[in-house]
Amino acid sequence: MNPEIISLGELLVEIMRIEKNIPHRVVGGVYKGPFPSGAPAIYIDSVARMSIPFKISTGFIGTIGNDEFGDSIIDKFKNDNIDTSKIKCIKDKPTGIAFNQYNSDGSRKFIFAAGAAGELSPNEIDEDYFSNIKALHIMGSSLSISESSRESCYKAIEIAKSINPEVLISFDPNLRPEMLDLKTIIEISKPVLERTTILFPSGEEAEMLAGIKNVEKACKKLVEIGPKIVVLKQGKDGCTIYSSEKTNEIKIQGFKVKEIDPTGAGDSFDGAFIIGYLAGWEFEKIGRFANAVGALKVKHFGPMTNNTYEEVLKLMEST
Numbered sequence: 001m002n003p004e005i006i007s008l009g010e011l012l013v014e015i016m017r018i019e020k021n022i023p024h025r026v027v028g029g030v031y032k033g034p035f036p037s038g039a040p041a042i043y044i045d046s047v048a049r050m051s052i053p054f055k056i057s058t059g060f061i062g063t064i065g066n067d068e069f070g071d072s073i074i075d076k077f078k079n080d081n082i083d084t085s086k087i088k089c090i091k092d093k094p095t096g097i098a099f100n101q102y103n104s105d106g107s108r109k110f111i112f113a114a115g116a117a118g119e120l121s122p123n124e125i126d127e128d129y130f131s132n133i134k135a136l137h138i139m140g141s142s143l144s145i146s147e148s149s150r151e152s153c154y155k156a157i158e159i160a161k162s163i164n165p166e167v168l169i170s171f172d173p174n175l176r177p178e179m180l181d182l183k184t185i186i187e188i189s190k191p192v193l194e195r196t197t198i199l200f201p202s203g204e205e206a207e208m209l210a211g212i213k214n215v216e217k218a219c220k221k222l223v224e225i226g227p228k229i230v231v232l233k234q235g236k237d238g239c240t241i242y243s244s245e246k247t248n249e250i251k252i253q254g255f256k257v258k259e260i261d262p263t264g265a266g267d268s269f270d271g272a273f274i275i276g277y278l279a280g281w282e283f284e285k286i287g288r289f290a291n292a293v294g295a296l297k298v299k300h301f302g303p304m305t306n307n308t309y310e311e312v313l314k315l316m317e318s319t
């Protein structure tokens with residue numbers, strides 16, 4: 001059966017400095033990895049692990065190199081029951097690699113070798129694969145990594161909408177002004193934003209997309225002009241949900257945990273939120289569930305976790 005929830009875009013492995021404050025230029029410093037990664041990949045892995053009780057199927061469309069880094073991503077996806085039949089191996093490129101390094105002040109530095117990560121092309125977006133589509137997730141990073149990846153995302157949205165007009169399109173605009181100029185961010189996000197049901201911005205991303213320098217006002221404006229729901233991600237402070245069907249926003253506190261590695265928290269959060277939403281839960285429960293998934297992620301070293309639905313419920317019940 002073709003998957004009900006699909007995501008697409010860059011597949012990467014992450015290689016991480018074990019210790020903080022050791023710049024990449026320091027010769028002989030120790031790295032750990034590979035860790036399967038890439039924002040849309042972290043999303044789909046979170047969806048797959050959280051969807052088990054609901055028997056929802058998942059699939060991913062992307063590109064890896066013909067190497068063992070690529071194999072490590074496929075292994076993780078297979079382990080979590082994600083369909084990998086649409087992951088293409090690019091013969092003459094290595095799998096994408098991000099070298100990641102943290103500092104005590106919370107800042108991080110990447111060295112990024114794109115390799116095969118941006119090689120997805122619209123030819124790979126096959127209509128048949130979307131025959132059971134319920135939800136499609138797009139990441140801003142997949143719109144910016146290459147033109148062909150961006151066109152693939154736009155095509156996937158059009159196909160998904162034509163096959164199922166009720167399809168849930170979710171969008172995490174994980175684009176930062178230091179990566180791309182504001183005008184380009186707005187331009188490439190627009191075709192997705194217009195078709196988005198649920199938007200998952202951080203405060204800065206909401207301000208950029210709305211063109212307003214006030215997070216709350218920006219989220220309210222976004223709900224007025226486009227997405228039905230805007231879920232503002234607020235790190236350790238949890239999230240706030242703005243909905244066109246509710247007069248007041250809903251603030252949901254985060255869980256108190258020791259942060260080891262924040263990479264992937266936002267993407268994991270998005271995946272959990274979509275599962276709660278499709279399950280038909282109240283916003284309070286969905287937000288708490290997604291906060292719990294994000295909190296368990298930051299306790300874990302590496303962008304993807306192995307946390308189960310039961311472990312998430314346990315955290316929710318314990319506090």
Ligand code: ATP
Pocket residue numbers: 174201202232233234235236237238239254255256257259262263264265266267269290291292293294295298
């Ligand atoms: P990124 O794109 O770097 O993953 P983001 O801005 O998309 O980040 P965050 O707000 O950093 O997303 O994190 C997503 C969610 O994970 C938060 O809304 C919260 O529920 C949870 N979370 C993140 N950091 C922490 C933390 N230190 N303690 C508890 N929960 C956290």
Ligand code: MG
Pocket residue numbers: 172174202266267
């Ligand atoms: Mg994010």
